Amino acid sequence: MDFAWSDRQRDLYERTLAGVRLSFPDDKSAPAAFFSRDDWRVLGELGLLGASVPEGYGGGGLGALDTALMMEALGRGCSHTGLVFAASAHLFACAMPIADFGSEKMRVGVLPGMCAGDLVAGNAMTEPGAGSDVARLAVTAERADGGWVLNGHKSFVSNGPVADVYVTYATTDEKAGHLGVTAFVVDREADGVVPGDPLEKMGLSQCPAGGVRFVDCFVRDEQVIGEPGQGGWIFQHSMGWERSCLFAGYLGLADRVLDQCVEHARGRRQFGRRIASFQAISHRLAEMKLRVESARLLLYRACWELDQGGQATVYTPLSKLAVSEGVLASALDAVRLFGGRGYLRPDGIEAALRDTVPAVIFSGTSDIQRELIAKELGL
Known part of the structure; x- marks a missing residue:
């Protein structure tokens, strides 16, 4: 059992992260506008709109785990989480059903435009x-x-x-x-x-x-x-992709917010001390790290199952539940840690909180995930 990324996977993640940061500079205070067609084509050029689509139709031909690494880098490098979500929904809920079940004529007619960013689904x-x-x-x-x-x-x-x-x-x-x-x-x-x-x-x-x-x-x-x-079967198949790979973008968000919180805790001083020296702060950061790393392991396991040719198993709802609930809790902790600044727009912390709330609703609510897990347990 090997938990390390290969050199190829590390390079994939780093190249995607660098490309995302260059293409979408972090301006947390900018008003939230809908993504533009130019934004969309950039995502296509970075390979993010067709990562898991076969190469013959304009995609990257990647498996679920490698695709998740790219989406994780997108979520970490791009603070516009709505754009991250839009791209993921386009790929996993729309492109993958066509790639996996569509006719050859349908694939040739639609997928190249979807992968390149010429079409929005x-x-x-x-x-x-x-x-x-x-x-x-x-x-x-x-x-x-x-x-x-x-x-x-x-x-x-x-x-x-x-x-x-x-x-x-x-x-x-x-x-x-x-x-x-x-x-x-x-x-x-x-x-x-x-x-x-x-x-x-x-x-x-x-x-x-x-x-x-x-x-x-x-x-x-x-x-x-x-x-x-x-x-019904096609939709559930797409949910296997979505509940695994889409939420990798939220892992990236959790990493980004944790980085911001650590930097803030090191630099902010109260009562003559860095606030990082207060146990209430350091333990909160430790819990944030625990949530994201636990969720990451479950998400990678769910993606590994997909890559082995399996269908949605207990690891898919476990992963979705852990990521969505964990990132929501961590975003709320980040607001508390930043205090009054966390409620204001310039640092982007309040936006992260608002963007994580729907994660416990779409792709099946947290209660639906618990029902799926219970069924896997034979209950």
Whole structure:
């Protein structure tokens, strides 16, 4: 059992981190605007939008663990966590279902643009009545000559307001439960696709999110990902990628915030002493380090499982739970450690807190992860 990175992995991480820091200089006090197309193409040039996509379709051909290392470097080097999240959702929830289950024509037609940063993808799954319960989708797809007709409303689509393509899921047989869900790729310009305005969110401000409505939207048979009825399985497969690799970006954020806290504790003086000399401060920093290193081990194990050809096992929900809850607790600790400065914008600590709150909600809430772990235990 070897816990060390190889020279190649170390070089991959360092090159990505250097490229991210050069491309996205840290300006914590800048107003949080949505990412630009230029930002997106830079991510494509750095290989971050297609890291795990096969090389033949414009990707990097990396496995889950190496992809996670790149996302970890992105999260550490870029303080715009909304951009980190947008890129990860694009890759893991949209590109990977197409790469793993799409037809050759679909892969050739869509993936090169997604990897290069020419296309932005949005994952359209969540509905007003279907968040955690994804087997009961109100959006329907009815059979038509040569394809399907989609109708219904997706309520929360990351990248939705600016997406060029949507990976969406619809009920094609309501009597079949999760076996009656089908996955589709839908072009933004298709008749009957109505993107909504950006939602006002607590955090992840650089990532625009909004609803999308399908009104008698015709999609051809060749736009089905996999086979009709496989949508539930395809979505859960993408969640294996997302719950593992996406949260590597939050490991990077946790490292970045911990670095800031250590630097602050060494330089800040109260009562004639550096605050790092107070046990209340040093122990808080020790707990932050414990959380991130424990979560890192679980995330790497989950990625290793994917690379061995396995499916989502107990390590995937364990990893997602440990990273999301740990980074949220550490961000709150960082605010406390910085005191009044932590509540102000210039240091970026309050932004880190706001950006970590949704981590315990999306990709399955923390309670859903606990349910998955309980099922793995046979409960």
